[in-house]
Amino acid sequence: RRDVKASGVFVLGIGHGNKLLTELHNCHLTKVYTVGGLFGKATDDFSDTGNLVEKTTFDHITREKLERILAVIQGTNQKALLMYSNIDMKTQEAYELAVKGLIRPMGKSPPIITAVRCLWFALPEFQLEIHCLHETQQYLRKMVHEIGLELKSSAVCTQVRRIRDGVFTVDDALPRTRWNLQSIQEAIWNCQLKVETELEKTLGHGENSPLHQLDGDTA
Template sequence: MASARLTRLHGLFAAYKPPGLKWKHLRDTMELQLLKGLNAGKPPAPEQRVRFLLGPMEGSEKKELTLTATSVPTLTSHPLVRGPVFTSLKVGVGHRLDAQASGVLVFGVGQGCRLLTDMYNAHLTKDYTVRGLLGKATDDFCEDGRLVEKTTYGHVTREKLDRILAVMQGSHQKALVMYSNLDLKTQEAYEMAVRGLIRPTNKSPMLIIGIRCLHFAPPEFLLEVQCMHETQKQLRKLVHEIGLELKTTAVCTQVRRTRDGIFTLDDALLRTQWDLHSILDAIQAAAPRVAAELEKSLRPGLDTQQVPSPRWPWDSEGPSSALGLESDVGH
């Protein structure tokens, strides 16, 4: 039974990483839970071997001893002698989350670790919700960092914030085209843009595909960010830069990943589901979607029929500010 489960234990699944937990500790926990599940099955019946045991002779009044052929179990295969059958398992982690961040964290098991490399090469986008707090600045852009400045924020409005976010999104869209090395005058480039398949050819700075404000109640605000090649530190610094553009200061109070490629919060296993049975079900459910997404992203078969004429959103002469574009690269 354990061997049958092991043959199915190849693929990708997602788990929800709580804040305050390091990704490596979560990976080790997943491996431990999988090994525990594989070794928890009922062990097979021990093999029997024939041994000649010394015993009393039947019908003998003088209690004479004789050797009798007896079938006894072989203890060399007993779990208490041999130990657990499975002692290690290959478990890989996709786009990592730092200790302070939370949300969707993708794992690969067995041959599924190769798919993690394919996901990395596909440059899939990720979604985050980022919570900010106006009026403070710290040395590490986090709320619990060392306070370096306090400012007023009464002049900040939702309209001003939305305007800053629109400028930022426009500058990053132009940067995305630049890093994709596409000729905007070609039909192929337009078809890829229509299908959302424009990707950088190599590693690039953090690129924001979309950003909007979900909630604004000063001093707090909540952003939804769709991006690629980011680190959680860069997202926290993004909140700091938004505060500066609003002529105030801001710190980040929460970074939560809500989607990584095809995996969303609905796919992420909670702590109570970190067991072999739930992980097997998650791998089987995600397998067809993973294959379809990688096929589309790594080998996009573009249908050139019934595509309208190009109207590029970045053709207009808008602000060219490079807000948030960093020279450091991170996944």
């Protein structure tokens, strides 16, 4: 899902694609966002368009201080990731999953930040790249707010843009000017292989994959 204040990749299914969306959801794949922030004020909904709650100073904040907070966030979330993955990290299975990048909660969990870094910093503005699981965009806005508090200031979120949703990136997205039958068909075929590869890798699907059913229906 993606709320109305966010932008970027939004995946839709057509026909058997609706079943594929469920299958991909069960893979619990990482989403990636660029998130903009502005130090110096707080609002009631954590966004820059919300009702102003307070203004604060921010001159004491440096990029180094921000990156230290981000490192703490990532470290705390890595522990949560291992806990909700229910994997014994001393086993060969855990090692093989780690090598393949498949350590992830395969069930419900709170939002988990798997990676976060500062893309640019120019007071009072900053931009983060956030890799996450089971998030909402409002959760990311609140995260910006909490970063401001940790830095003894305040902050609002100015932008949430999803640049990757599992196997889909902004390069796969169709701008509004290409919302036509031919472009949609081309997009489906272009993404078919990587969707099938991910389902096979994560869920072990083969000939029973909905993509094979789609091939049969369209042959």
